[in-house]
Amino acid sequence: xxxxxxxxxxxxxxxPLFVDDGQxxxxxxxxxxxxxxxxxxxxxxxxxxxxxxxxxxxxxxLVVDGSxxxxxxxxELGLPTRLFLNDGAGRFTPxxxxxxxxxxxxxxxxxxxxxxxDGWLDVYVTHWGTDKLYLNRNGxxxxxxxxxxxxxxxxxxxxxxxLDYDRDGRLDLYIANYLAFDPATISPPGGxxxxxxxPVMCGPEGLTPLHDQLLANVGIASETQPGFxxxxxxAKVRPExxxxxxxxxTLDYDLDGDVDLYVANDSTPNxxxxxxxxxxxxEVGLARGVAYDMNGKEQAGMGVAVGDVNxxxxxxxxxxxxxxxxxxxxxxxxxxxxxxxxxxxxLAGPSIVKLGWGTALExxxxxxxxxxxxxxxxxxxxxxxxxxxxxxxxxxxxxxNDGAGRFRVEPLLADGRLVLRASSVGDIDGDGDVDxxxxxxxxxVRVLRNTLARDGERKLNWLAVRLxxxxxxxxxxxxxxxxxxxxxxxxxxxxxxxxxxxxxEPLAHFGLGAATRARRVRAxxxxxxxxxxxxxxxxxxxxxxxxxAK
Amino acid sequence: xxxFAVSHHSxxxxxxxxxxxxxxxxxxxxxxxxxxxxxxxxxAAAQAPTPAPAAPTxxxxxxxxxxxxxxxxxxxxxLRFDPRQLPRGESGAxxxxxxxxxxxxxxxxxxxxxxxxYQEGDYGACLALMQxxxxxxxxxxxxxxxxxxxxxxxxxxxxxxxLAERFVEVAPKxxxxxxxxxxxxxxxxxxxxxLEHYQRVVAAAPQSVEAWRGLGLARLKLGDTSGALxxxxxxxxxxxxxxxxxxWRAQALVELxxxxxxxxxxxxxxxxxxxxxxxxxxxxxxxxxLGREADADAARARxxxxxxxxxxxxxQEALLLTDPRAVEPRVRLVRxxxxxxxxxxxxxxxxxxxRLLPDNLDVGALALEAHSALGDHxxxxxxxxxxxxxxxxxxxxxxxxxxYWRARGDDDRARRAADRRKVLRSGQx
Numbered sequence: 015x016x017x018x019x020x021x022x023x024x025x026x027x028x029x030p031l032f033v034d035d036g037q038x039x040x041x042x043x044x045x046x047x048x049x050x051x052x053x054x055x056x057x058x059x060x061x062x063x064x065x066x067x068x069x070x071x072x073x074x075x076l077v078v079d080g081s082x083x084x085x086x087x088x089x090e091l092g093l094p095t096r097l098f099l100n101d102g103a104g105r106f107t108p109x110x111x112x113x114x115x116x117x118x119x120x121x122x123x124x125x126x127x128x129x130x131x132d133g134w135l136d137v138y139v140t141h142w143g144t145d146k147l148y149l150n151r152n153g154x155x156x157x158x159x160x161x162x163x164x165x166x167x168x169x170x171x172x173x174x175x176x177l178d179y180d181r182d183g184r185l186d187l188y189i190a191n192y193l194a195f196d197p198a199t200i201s202p203p204g205g206x207x208x209x210x211x212x213p214v215m216c217g218p219e220g221l222t223p224l225h226d227q228l229l230a231n232v233g234i235a236s237e238t239q240p241g242f243x244x245x246x247x248x249a250k251v252r253p254e255x256x257x258x259x260x261x262x263x264t265l266d267y268d269l270d271g272d273v274d275l276y277v278a279n280d281s282t283p284n285x286x287x288x289x290x291x292x293x294x295x296x297e298v299g300l301a302r303g304v305a306y307d308m309n310g311k312e313q314a315g316m317g318v319a320v321g322d323v324n325x326x327x328x329x330x331x332x333x334x335x336x337x338x339x340x341x342x343x344x345x346x347x348x349x350x351x352x353x354x355x356x357x358x359x360x361l362a363g364p365s366i367v368k369l370g371w372g373t374a375l376e377x378x379x380x381x382x383x384x385x386x387x388x389x390x391x392x393x394x395x396x397x398x399x400x401x402x403x404x405x406x407x408x409x410x411x412x413x414x415n416d417g418a419g420r421f422r423v424e425p426l427l428a429d430g431r432l433v434l435r436a437s438s439v440g441d442i443d444g445d446g447d448v449d450x451x452x453x454x455x456x457x458x459v460r461v462l463r464n465t466l467a468r469d470g471e472r473k474l475n476w477l478a479v480r481l482x483x484x485x486x487x488x489x490x491x492x493x494x495x496x497x498x499x500x501x502x503x504x505x506x507x508x509x510x511x512x513x514x515x516x517x518x519e520p521l522a523h524f525g526l527g528a529a530t531r532a533r534r535v536r537a538x539x540x541x542x543x544x545x546x547x548x549x550x551x552x553x554x555x556x557x558x559x560x561x562x563a564k
Numbered sequence: 565x566x567x568f569a570v571s572h573h574s575x576x577x578x579x580x581x582x583x584x585x586x587x588x589x590x591x592x593x594x595x596x597x598x599x600x601x602x603x604x605x606x607x608a609a610a611q612a613p614t615p616a617p618a619a620p621t622x623x624x625x626x627x628x629x630x631x632x633x634x635x636x637x638x639x640x641x642x643l644r645f646d647p648r649q650l651p652r653g654e655s656g657a658x659x660x661x662x663x664x665x666x667x668x669x670x671x672x673x674x675x676x677x678x679x680x681x682y683q684e685g686d687y688g689a690c691l692a693l694m695q696x697x698x699x700x701x702x703x704x705x706x707x708x709x710x711x712x713x714x715x716x717x718x719x720x721x722x723x724x725x726x727l728a729e730r731f732v733e734v735a736p737k738x739x740x741x742x743x744x745x746x747x748x749x750x751x752x753x754x755x756x757x758x759l760e761h762y763q764r765v766v767a768a769a770p771q772s773v774e775a776w777r778g779l780g781l782a783r784l785k786l787g788d789t790s791g792a793l794x795x796x797x798x799x800x801x802x803x804x805x806x807x808x809x810x811x812w813r814a815q816a817l818v819e820l821x822x823x824x825x826x827x828x829x830x831x832x833x834x835x836x837x838x839x840x841x842x843x844x845x846x847x848x849x850x851x852x853x854l855g856r857e858a859d860a861d862a863a864r865a866r867x868x869x870x871x872x873x874x875x876x877x878x879x880q881e882a883l884l885l886t887d888p889r890a891v892e893p894r895v896r897l898v899r900x901x902x903x904x905x906x907x908x909x910x911x912x913x914x915x916x917x918x919r920l921l922p923d924n925l926d927v928g929a930l931a932l933e934a935h936s937a938l939g940d941h942x943x944x945x946x947x948x949x950x951x952x953x954x955x956x957x958x959x960x961x962x963x964x965x966x967x968y969w970r971a972r973g974d975d976d977r978a979r980r981a982a983d984r985r986k987v988l989r990s991g992q993x
Contacts, residue, residue, distance in 0.1 A: 208886065210720075211643060211718075211885075219879070300848070300867075300868070301848075301852070301864065306845065309842050309845075310841050310844075310846070310867060312871075312875075350852070350853075357755065357784065357785035357786065357787065358785070358786065359787075362753060362755075362785065363753035365753065366751075400644060401644075401646075401718075401723050402720075403752060420787075
């Protein structure tokens with residue numbers, strides 16, 4: 015009974031923390047097939063990245079667009095990925111023509127990293143079709159380097175993540191692949207596939223999952239140098255059975271100094287690829303407790319977020335799932351793996367009738383602990399029929415961490431129900447709190463502005479930390495930052511993988527609550543160097559350069 | 565309960581199998597659903613009380629001959645209907661109602677047929693008939709209850725909750741039998757409401773095993789692990805052989821970091837329900853927590869093996885939800901349960917098949933194949949005897965029998981079967 019009383023006694027927030035700022039981007043839309051959603055290819059939506067591509071100090075917005083089967087049948091390319099530059103106040107305008115990106119067949123998601131080590135962030139775009147690599151030409155625009163970097167093959171890539179798995183200073187790439195989709199052979203609408211008694215599009219069950227790929231960066235591509243080499247088999251990142259991969263993230267779950275990978279698979283067990291430190295990986299999802307839910311059931315994983323939810327210094331995992339399944343929080347127990355705590359933390363119950371996609375673990379209310387949100391929306395328009403216990407358009411949810419291990423669910427927006435997909439996060443308007451950008455399926459790209467900093471009554475502080483290096487892995491992906499302040503401490507890892515078809519900026523953001531200074535900031539680079547800074551004033555982005563090796 | 569298909573105990577089993585004896589199926593809602601794994605196969609028949617007269621009585625008036633007479637359109641319409649639109653009865657109209665009170669004369673036949681449809685797993689027909697009852701006798705409690713449990717079986721938990729809540733409203737004295745409402749809230753993720761309802765049920769019916777179990781699960785989800793353990797212990801005090809409660813008890817003990825006790829509870833659960841993947845999954849975690857890595861690996865391997873089969877089982881069961889008379893999914897279920905070694909489930913599905921296709925050689929041949937694969941030779945030989953008696957003039961009979969004896973290494977009997985097969989074939993020519 016005490017739990018009932020506890021939940022009942024929680025106050026409701028007067029207004030959602032986020033507002034849909036329709037002016038920030040304008041009417042920018044993406045396309046993913048038709049609204050009827052007759053084929054599984056049409057339901058995942060596009061991708062997003064929030065990164066500073068022109069290095070002017072603010073976050074630019076990259077939007078990956080899709081296509082339609084009519085275009086495919088007409089042998090037309092898909093719609094191009096677009097870049098929107100930030101004016102510094104959180105308003106985006108289309109980037110000049112020099113940033114134009116040649117389209118592929120059907121864009122899905124993206125990864126961001128400095129693949130050629132020149133200090134500028136490059137972009138990898140996954141496709142149903144051949145993926146694309148766009149090199150950043152020193153802030154002057156993008157160059158399609160797909161052919162030179164030896165990208166080939168026709169797969170269905172969803173999410174991707176840059177990482178330096180072999181710690182050679184060059185960024186390698188993990189590509190999450192979904193399934194083999196051939197419009198010529200897949201069952202047409204009404205072809206016998208049903209959900210809750212209603213005819214629906216077919217898949218993923220019954221279709222063939224594709225193996226993911228690990229591409230090693232073997233150096234800057236040239237006439238004689240391939241750039242990427244597929245090392246999936248050699249690095250042992252090839253399980254006996256492939257999964258329907260949708261989300262991916264990097265993390266050092268066992269804190270052994272090398273980067274591991276977590277893959278959210280749809281309807282198949284999730285993967286935890288433990289880096290063995292010798293250029294190979296071992297799949298340990300089942301043994302470490304993150305492959306299934308606590309009932310031993312594989313879930314339909316979509317989005318994934320990483321962060322230290324309970325402040326024990328270890329990264330936890332949060333996975334969004336299908337309707338009828340709860341979203342899953344796996345709390346780290348260190349090398350022993352993880353234990354699911356979705357129910358007691360309040361993250362399970364409110365998620366069961368929803369179908370979750372984009373998510374992140376950030377301190378959105380700057381009170382010193384990590385909150386999360388989930389973008390929801392069903393894959394079947396038929397979800398609006400009677401008796402499904404769910405709906406097609408759904409309310410997006412914000413889960414506020416109460417600091418004691420429980421999350422309280424609130425509406426993310428006042429706008430009601432939407433069909434949302436991928437998200438990216440970052441401080442787009444430079445006001446110190448973390449904002450969200452969301453893909454609405456068959457709709458507008460929505461800029462969801464965090465209103466916290468505009469509330470003058472609250473004096474909440476923050477600190478962002480960026481790690482740099484003069485060469486190699488210049489954005490320090492895989493680096494780690496620990497911030498201690500009066501009343502708390504938190505560890506965060508530097509990554510650009512944004513979970514579901516998305517990328518985020520390589521930066522660690524911390525809410526400090528009422529503390530105006532951080533007592534200590536400790537940083538470690540993937541190459542092993544460390545740095546400690548004491549008594550750091552809050553409300554700034556601290557840039558730490560890699561010290562010279564001793 | 566007739567339990568032919570695994571009846572290695574009885575030679576008359578096949579005779580019953582092939583002659584269409586009635587099958588009795590428990591009419592209560594599956595209690596396993598509250599484990600949030602409603603798609604999974606159930607491992608034990610539920611014994612929960614039901615306030616609705618679950619089966620027609622001999623005094624029932626003449627009903628339609630069977631739910632099969634309902635048209636596909638009638639079933640479809642019932643499934644598409646929103647139960648919130650059902651008319652409300654007059655306040656207090658059913659105040660005298662109790663489980664022994666039969667439905668009004670005008671709807672008794674429809675009610676009886678609906679209850680029978682439920683028993684046969686034809687939930688669409690059950691809903692069509694119960695909706696008919698509720699239109700003509702608004703809020704009739706038995707029909708409300710039966711329709712609510714049918715919705716639960718169809719995994720329409722919101723609709724289940726609507727009717728179960730209405731049932732509690734019109735028949736509040738019977739709240740002790742409404743654990744299905746707690747299950748519905750639980751499965752929809754509303755753990756506080758599930759908790760609240762389970763508490764009402766156990767207050768009214770402290771002997772309700774499933775309500776105690778549900779209460780334990782709701783508490784576990786809400787982080788009250790000690791309370792969960794206490795509730796699960798109450799369930800087990802009432803029914804010590806409740807495998808699922810034992811496994812959830814083990815889960816609670818894991819969360820309380822008492823792995824040795826958890827192991828004991830999980831092993832008891834495993835012994836009672838050895839084909840439940842979740843038990844092996846949990847055992848893997850418990851062994852790992854105890855540092856018994858080899859045992860953990862073995863448990864995980866068994867989990868993976870059973871889970872792979874269970875996935876396919878769930879897919880077939882989902883097909884049967886909307887088309888309970890489909891034969892192919894049922895045949896696949898038999899073979900899947902054979903692969904898992906689950907004799908009880910093989911038996912259940914063979915019996916269902918026999919009911920669908922009485923006096924059918926293919927069903928007999930499948931039964932022989934299944935018993936043979938399970939090494940259940942007395943049952944297999946009983947099937948052979950029946951096949952020889954009833955289908956001696958069919959070549960398939962002797963193909964099956966020859967194959968069986970060949971696999972057993974009994975060349976003499978295999979040869980005799982082959983000879984019969986050849987004679988039949990030559991005669992056909």
